[in-house]
Amino acid sequence: MSAILDTAGLKNVKTLKIIQDEVASTQRIALSVDCVIFGFDENKLKVLLIRSDLKKYNGRWSLLGDLIDGNEDLDEAAYRILKQRTGLKDVYLEQVQTFGAVNRHPAGRVVTIAYCSLINIQHHKLRIFDNELHWHDVNNVTDLAFDHQKIFETCYQRLQKRIQEHPLGFNLLPKKFSLRELQNLYEAILGTKMDRRNFRKKFFAMDFLIDLDEIEQDVPHRPGKLYKFNYDKYEKKKKKWSGIDF
Amino acid sequence: MSAILDTAGLKNVKTLKIIQDEVASTQRIALSVDCVIFGFDENKLKVLLIRSDLKKYNGRWSLLGDLIDGNEDLDEAAYRILKQRTGLKDVYLEQVQTFGAVNRHPAGRVVTIAYCSLINIQHHKLRIFDNELHWHDVNNVTDLAFDHQKIFETCYQRLQKRIQEHPLGFNLLPKKFSLRELQNLYEAILGTKMDRRNFRKKFFAMDFLIDLDEIEQDVPHRPGKLYKFNYDKYEKKKKKWSGIDF
DNA sequence: AAAGCAATGTGTAAATTTTACACAAATTAG
DNA sequence: CTAATTTGTGTAAAATTTACACATTGCTTT
Numbered sequence A, B: 001m002s003a004i005l006d007t008a009g010l011k012n013v014k015t016l017k018i019i020q021d022e023v024a025s026t027q028r029i030a031l032s033v034d035c036v037i038f039g040f041d042e043n044k045l046k047v048l049l050i051r052s053d054l055k056k057y058n059g060r061w062s063l064l065g066d067l068i069d070g071n072e073d074l075d076e077a078a079y080r081i082l083k084q085r086t087g088l089k090d091v092y093l094e095q096v097q098t099f100g101a102v103n104r105h106p107a108g109r110v111v112t113i114a115y116c117s118l119i120n121i122q123h124h125k126l127r128i129f130d131n132e133l134h135w136h137d138v139n140n141v142t143d144l145a146f147d148h149q150k151i152f153e154t155c156y157q158r159l160q161k162r163i164q165e166h167p168l169g170f171n172l173l174p175k176k177f178s179l180r181e182l183q184n185l186y187e188a189i190l191g192t193k194m195d196r197r198n199f200r201k202k203f204f205a206m207d208f209l210i211d212l213d214e215i216e217q218d219v220p221h222r223p224g225k226l227y228k229f230n231y232d233k234y235e236k237k238k239k240k241w242s243g244i245d246f
Numbered sequence C: 001a002a003a004g005c006a007a008t009g010t011g012t013a014a015a016t017t018t019t020a021c022a023c024a025a026a027t028t029a030g
Numbered sequence D: 001c002t003a004a005t006t007t008g009t010g011t012a013a014a015a016t017t018t019a020c021a022c023a024t025t026g027c028t029t030t
Helices: A003-007 A016-025 A074-086 A148-165 A179-190 A196-206 A231-237 B003-007 B016-025 B074-086 B148-165 B179-190 B196-206 B231-237
Strands: A030-041 A044-051 A064-067 A092-099 A110-118 A133-137 A209-215 A225-229 B030-041 B044-051 B064-067 B092-099 B110-118 B133-137 B209-215 B225-229
Touching: A030 A074, A030 A148, A044 A064, A044 A179, A064 A074, A074 A092, A074 A110, A092 A148, A092 B092, A110 A148, A148 A179, A179 A196, A179 A225, A196 A209, B030 B074, B030 B148, B044 B064, B044 B179, B064 B074, B074 B092, B074 B110, B092 B148, B110 B148, B148 B179, B179 B196, B179 B225, B196 B209
Parallel strands: A030 A110, B030 B110
Antiparallel strands: A030 A044, A030 A064, A044 A133, A092 A110, A209 A225, B030 B044, B030 B064, B044 B133, B092 B110, B209 B225
16 A cells, blocks of 8 residues: 555545536537448448538538437447438447547537448448438548548548457348358458458358358359358457567 | 439538537537556556545546647647646657546536556656655556546556557657566566567567667666667558458 | 676477468359 | 359468577675
8 A cells, every 4th residue: 555545635625516617617619429331332341421511511521420419428329320310220330539629620619539330231221312321432532521531541440450350340241141252341441352262261260150051142153151250159269469569 | 433423412501600500509518538647667557546636536546637628639638638737748648538428427428538648657757746646556446436447447458459569668668678677568568477588589570679789777687788669660660460360 | 706696698399370372163154 | 065153172381489498697695
């Protein structure tokens, strides 16, 4: 036990009221959530964008976002926005980073919390035309409104890293998928080509894929076997350390 | 170019004024920064805590934090807090995660952005007694005020991961350090024991350590050689992908 | 000054992991 | 039935990781 812990008196004790006054006297900062929603279609990684509703950014694309309500949790807000704007629910969502440059928003001080979302485009048919939503190839995203370009790039980089260390990618695929689809996904996200045999070996060695004893339908060539990811087994066995390497 | 991009008209166009009104009409949410400040001393990883200034948390320890001013960037706010409360500047700072559970703060809705900071305790002598600051062994941190326990644990886990993939650890060491000090640091942060020869081999193989041709002083045994980290070389050569592995 | 102590500094062999690479089998399309 | 396309599989070489022991250095004690 430290000397300080034992002997120090309490200075600067504040009542709740004083803190409440401090909180109330700070300059107003609005909080928003912006969602970078990724999908995978036709072997391309896509991101869902919406036309900016702000005249200043006339016609430019932007992320889906909204102001946070005073009595909802951050994750709740992100789910709400996703649900309201796309009709989607039960999707993968993860907080990535908070962006708060003073002049990032033309309407005043708005700090935004960026979320990354992964959805399966086939499963979730969304009302794109109602909302001026559009799936963009991630390699063709430029000049977004606000600071959304930077937010997008941050989230994309985070995805590239996370997908190598965690089983996120399956959120972008159908529940049943072939190894070729899985490899296409990784290649699309990472922007690389991989050796097919080594890729398969790696995933089989992890031993988290359940062989469904089914094969692909309606493919114009030899159909591949279908698998699903064994989340339960993963949760029990996932590794702790990757080892020092930089 | 997509059909949507070409043909869709612009609906829901808003003027700046409308957005400003929306921003102004949201419920007030205060923003704060909380810093998890790590130091390394006597072969232990330490975290800097302060007595909660709130009566409700009478005597409990908490992270260093403060409300964000309306016209400062987030990183700026974190630097300011660090400087104001500890006298420290030019330290490593990284945003980690934002915490915003509705009832996390007793004084109302306060969303906080957690930062992780790494400082060298020897270089930066801080005015601990003036401020009721205390360095706690990270293995002995319990029952912090607010949701600071969770924030601390999140930041500690992030540090454990990041230190294996990026050369952050050197911020916790003197500019000149021995390999034993470096290994002690990694062992303290990760809570593991490592093989000395393999540890040295690994770092020499990275080839980012500059041999200073100096040796430790005032050690009661054979002194080790001193090194510094070659940031320039690292910046040029750092790797992109770690490979799929989970 | 000598002996003892405590930590540094070093190499190699075995095990594991990663990489590169080619051909036969299944299915559809024509 | 043939051609075209994609699936599915194994092995050898290379690279990396792991386990492990002893001589050297400098300080401390006697």
